[in-house]
Amino acid sequence: MGVIVAPETRDLEILASQLAAWLEPRIPEAKDVRVGNLAYPQGAGRSHETILFDASWAVDGRRETQGCVVRIKPVRHTVFPDNLFEEQYQVMKTLHEQGRVKVARPLWFEEDASLLGAPFFVMERVRGRVAVSVPPYRKEGWVAEATPAQRRKMWENGVRQLAAIQGTPLDSVSFLRGPDGARDGLEQEWDKYVRFVAWVSQDRPWPILDKALERLRVSWPANQPPGLVWGDARLGNMMFDENFEVAAVMDWEQPSLGGALQDLAWWLVLSETMHGAGPSGPHLEGMGTRDETIALWRELTGISPADVEWYEDFTHLKMSCTGVRLAQLGKMPFPDDAWLSKRLKV
Template sequence: MTPQDTAKPVRTGEELNQATLQTYFDEQQTGIGPIVEIAQFPGGYSNLTYLLRTETGEYVLRRPPFGAKDIKGGHDMGREFRVLSLLQSAGYGRAPKPVVFCEDEAVMGCPFYVMERVPGIILRAQTAPKMGLSSDTLRHLSERLVDELATLHALDIGPTDPARPALIQLGKPEGYIRRQVDGWHKRYLASQTDELPAMTELARWLDQTMPTENPPTLLHNDFKYDNVVLAPDLSDIRVVLDWEMCTVGDPLMDVGTALSYWAEADDDPFRKSFNLTWLPGNLTRQQFANRYAERSGRDVSNLLYYYVFGLFKNAVVIQQIYARFKKGLTTDERFAGLLAGVQALSRHGVEAVEKGRL
């Protein structure tokens, strides 16, 4: 079995200056030895990710996409590096170890950071069904995902003193649910292209049935199969990736987001394209919820609200992409049919509310 993400030759126009990088690493005494090769991970639509092979090991370099300098609040390399650093200081051993952050744009034209690479297997919805994974393996891995999320939520977020390196510095937990619901509704209205009654109904329901917030914890905010690196024998999780949306707030918001990706065997094809959780052996959404309650000790009786919010948020993200296509800001024909995805997710959200179950 081989890793699912293989570095490829760097795309034309996205090359890095190897000599300049080496000089910077040497001057900063990073311990990164002479660079032997630079390759690029081809996936993703946001930040650019490179593999640095050196005489001392393998490292991953992250930088914003070219032309993203003027995007306010986006592609914050410094914050990503800070999150990884705080996770290390909190004793969480399944985050990549940060090596160096460079904010001097004279080096590469943008801020960037480097972290250690952890090799392993990444399972993706497009490739996992072809790998012949046994139901026992998927049962074990789906249980490990739940357990790891509970472990994240058990981390001590520490005091509110900003002078101390505590995880609580990563967010403002009070009023988190209200800000999220209002913010994603505003994003939907700003990108709306069609009248979709289900989206309007979900926005109203989320506003009117908002629960009292649970005590805050660290939130990953994008926890799913393809954001974890597994051991080559698929026995365990080696590292959790993609911390750019990490913050602090109600932990059930994190669970709801994870469940919104968690397709089951009888779900529609669009939802099954999100994840590999519909393959035989995986926990169902309700089994996920039950195991999380057992591992975390939290009351999940109102988890339906958080699950529906996750569906609404995903629908808005898809709507934003579709709106860019409809306005002619992108000509990628893959985006032409995305409105059906918004309809599918919002319709499922309404059905979940009506049936009262995940």
């Protein structure tokens, strides 16, 4: 059985009536709008409250149905210091229009917080399967039960979509520019996590995180290719159809213009954690190795992966910040100092 990991939940019957009333004026000539089959996704979705639902309505005597997803801006349980909720919607809208990256079609954005207690947006529901983290997909579920050949196809299609993100013209996502002095590139992503460390250190200092920042800054990488950052690049944030093809790339809540190697490094680290030859057990047969992933990504993007090891170390810092923040929110235990020191190499 899956587990609901949403940051908070609400009465879904009340939400159904709220959404039905909100949807009616947004669907031309629709009558008798109904919302049903509401459910939280299981095993994924820690940072945002996300609810699946079906909407139906009558037009000229016909009944039409649309599968939808509502994503609600976090207010009390904020995992990240930066509010990029509207940018998340705009990135998805841009990518869907361009067609390079498979994302769910965004439908409507609502900035008025009075209805649900926070801004929200609705997107088309894509049907498929997700490699969930809870319980770990390498241990049970459809990925664990798949054949090595099926997992190989899944891995390759996932890396192809990861690479496709780097085909996004950066002028089409210029709304993602950061603050003065950190408008784009590595400096933008670096600025974000310097502020993240300061944010999680307000109630309790985390000198290990400060030392990790110092170590990374001293060994600053020479290779800094530009590129759009997805922000949580992993197999578990992709939806797959029954043929192990990518149906949708999901969870765009922390995008930036921070450079192409950010996502590659994040993907490599999470792959090692979730299905590689790491603490979770032996390599999951069929999944590409680290070297194979780098080689395919380079072939598809034409971008040099030089210095990717630095970006992997940076990824460990990013994940440590997120882990500390989730602990502050009561979602997991605080990381042990000795474990953090080993992970961050300080």
